[in-house]
Amino acid sequence: MNTLSAAWDWLTSAANWSGDNGVWNRLGEHLFLTAVCLGLSCLIALPVALVLGHLGKGGALAVNISNIGRAVPTFAVLVLLLLSPIGRYGSWPTIIALVLFAVPPLLTNAYVGMRGVDQDVVRAARGMGMTGRQMLFGVEIPLALPLILTGVRIAAVQLVATATIAALAGGGGLGRIITAGFNLASTPQVVAGAVLVAVFALLVEGLFELGQRLAPGWVRGSGG
Numbered sequence: 001m002n003t004l005s006a007a008w009d010w011l012t013s014a015a016n017w018s019g020d021n022g023v024w025n026r027l028g029e030h031l032f033l034t035a036v037c038l039g040l041s042c043l044i045a046l047p048v049a050l051v052l053g054h055l056g057k058g059g060a061l062a063v064n065i066s067n068i069g070r071a072v073p074t075f076a077v078l079v080l081l082l083l084s085p086i087g088r089y090g091s092w093p094t095i096i097a098l099v100l101f102a103v104p105p106l107l108t109n110a111y112v113g114m115r116g117v118d119q120d121v122v123r124a125a126r127g128m129g130m131t132g133r134q135m136l137f138g139v140e141i142p143l144a145l146p147l148i149l150t151g152v153r154i155a156a157v158q159l160v161a162t163a164t165i166a167a168l169a170g171g172g173g174l175g176r177i178i179t180a181g182f183n184l185a186s187t188p189q190v191v192a193g194a195v196l197v198a199v200f201a202l203l204v205e206g207l208f209e210l211g212q213r214l215a216p217g218w219v220r221g222s223g224g
Helices: 003-011 023-055 059-071 072-081 092-115 118-127 132-169 175-183 187-214
Strands: none
Touching: 003 175, 003 187, 023 092, 023 132, 023 175, 059 092, 072 092, 072 132, 072 187, 092 132, 118 132, 132 175, 132 187, 175 187
């Protein structure tokens, strides 16, 4: 029996989907970790990007600094955090490492979206007597929303794929299926775990695409 057929047998076995170590439980853990990290990343990156994009100052520097993190592997960051005093605080090393990984696409896309807003529209809004706050929330953010949401989609898909490192720190998620496969010297289980992560990432990508297609025209940036 080759590896692919053995992996398929593993995936189609009901016993592997139930219990604490089953696929459904690990999928729930993976989804929860992804959602928490994405939410924290948005809370950190989006306000900074939106304000700097509105002001037109300091954004390029902030984007460049955040992008430095892309040059450092997330696994390396996780190892350093585990070896630091933060390593004593449960899942926080994993969460911090993943948040640092997700911030750059969120910050970059939101800032670029804000700076790409038609300045004639901004000047017209200012000429109508709108305050800075009114222009930010009533004009600039709605026009920049398609790029902002693109950043959120990219960050979400990347987090789904990268959250497997939680297993290396003793956390949950689909990565535990892969590491358990390595521990058992079971290549089919390793392949099955990798397939599950890939399918989950594609599903998240598809849901974002579907949401964008079903959204109003101003969200898609089509104006229709």
